[in-house]
Amino acid sequence: MTLTPKFYQDRVCLNVLAGSKDNAREIWQAAEGHVLVGVLSKNYDSVASAVADMRDYARLIDNALSVGLGAGDPNQSAMVSAISAEIQPQHVNQVFTGVATSRALLGQDQTVVNGLISPTGTPGMVKISTGPLSAKAADGIVPVETAIAMLKDMGGSSVKYFPMGGLKAIDEFKAVAKACAEQDFWLEPTGGIDLQNYEAILQIALNAGVSKIIPHIYSSIIDKATGHTRPADVSALLAMTKKRVG
Numbered sequence: 001m002t003l004t005p006k007f008y009q010d011r012v013c014l015n016v017l018a019g020s021k022d023n024a025r026e027i028w029q030a031a032e033g034h035v036l037v038g039v040l041s042k043n044y045d046s047v048a049s050a051v052a053d054m055r056d057y058a059r060l061i062d063n064a065l066s067v068g069l070g071a072g073d074p075n076q077s078a079m080v081s082a083i084s085a086e087i088q089p090q091h092v093n094q095v096f097t098g099v100a101t102s103r104a105l106l107g108q109d110q111t112v113v114n115g116l117i118s119p120t121g122t123p124g125m126v127k128i129s130t131g132p133l134s135a136k137a138a139d140g141i142v143p144v145e146t147a148i149a150m151l152k153d154m155g156g157s158s159v160k161y162f163p164m165g166g167l168k169a170i171d172e173f174k175a176v177a178k179a180c181a182e183q184d185f186w187l188e189p190t191g192g193i194d195l196q197n198y199e200a201i202l203q204i205a206l207n208a209g210v211s212k213i214i215p216h217i218y219s220s221i222i223d224k225a226t227g228h229t230r231p232a233d234v235s236a237l238l239a240m241t242k243k244r245v246g
Helices: 021-030 047-060 074-087 096-106 144-153 170-182 198-208 231-245
Strands: 014-017 035-040 065-068 112-119 125-127 141-143 158-161 186-189
Touching: 014 231, 021 035, 021 047, 021 231, 035 047, 047 065, 047 074, 065 074, 074 096, 096 112, 096 144, 112 144, 112 170, 112 186, 125 144, 141 144, 144 158, 144 170, 158 170, 170 186, 170 198, 186 198, 198 231
Parallel strands: 014 035, 035 065, 112 158, 158 186
Antiparallel strands: 112 125, 125 141
16 A cells, blocks of 8 residues: 655645545546545544545545545544544645644654645744634734644644635745745645646745645536536646646
8 A cells, every 4th residue: 555645756746626436536547646636524424434435435546545624624633533544545634733643643654644724914924723622712823934843743744725715825825835945844735726826836836945745726626517526627737737847
C-alpha cells in the first residue's frame, strides 16, 4: 500500500472530490495518478461504515485517498482521525487542533496531514482557531510563521489555507506561500479555485519556492446534475500544471 502521494515533477498534486467510486477511478486516471481523491467523513453515519466504504475507494486508486472533513467542519475532526487510523490513507484533512491526534493515531509520518488555517484580512497573520471549540471562541490570530512552527510541532505536513475565495485573499496567500517556502513546509490552497484562476494561484506558490503544493479544486469542477467531478476538467488542470511546472 502506497502511503505517499504522487506529485507531478515532485512538486504538485491535485486534490478533488469524488462523487462515486467510478468517479474516483475516472478522476485518478484523468490526472495520471497525480491526484488525491477526496471522500468526506461527513457523508457517513459511523466510523465503521466510513472505513468499509473508503477501503473500496482506496483499492481503486492505489490508495490516493484524501479523508475529508466536509467544508472544514470542525465537528468532524475526531471522526477523520479515527477513520484515518484504520485505513492509512495518503492524505488527511484536519482542523488546526486535530493535527496531533491524526498523526499519533496514524502511527507513521508518510501520510500527509494538513492543518486548517484561515485568512484574516491582514497579510502575514492567520486564524488558527479552527477546531470544534476554538472555532466558537474569539479568533485566535497569529503570525503565519508561528502557525507553521506549531503545525510542525504537532506532526503536520502542510498548511491548508481556507477559505481563500479564489483570488480575493491573494496578498495574504503570497505571505503564506513565502512563509511555507522559508520553513520548507507544504501548502494546500483551498476555496474558490476554478479553471480560470488555477494557474495564477499555482504560479504564486511556485514563484515563492514552495516545495510541494496540493491545490484543492472542488465545486467549480463538479457536475451539478450528477454530483461527480468532471474528468475532462481534471485533465485540463493537469495540463495547466504541466505547463506551469515544466
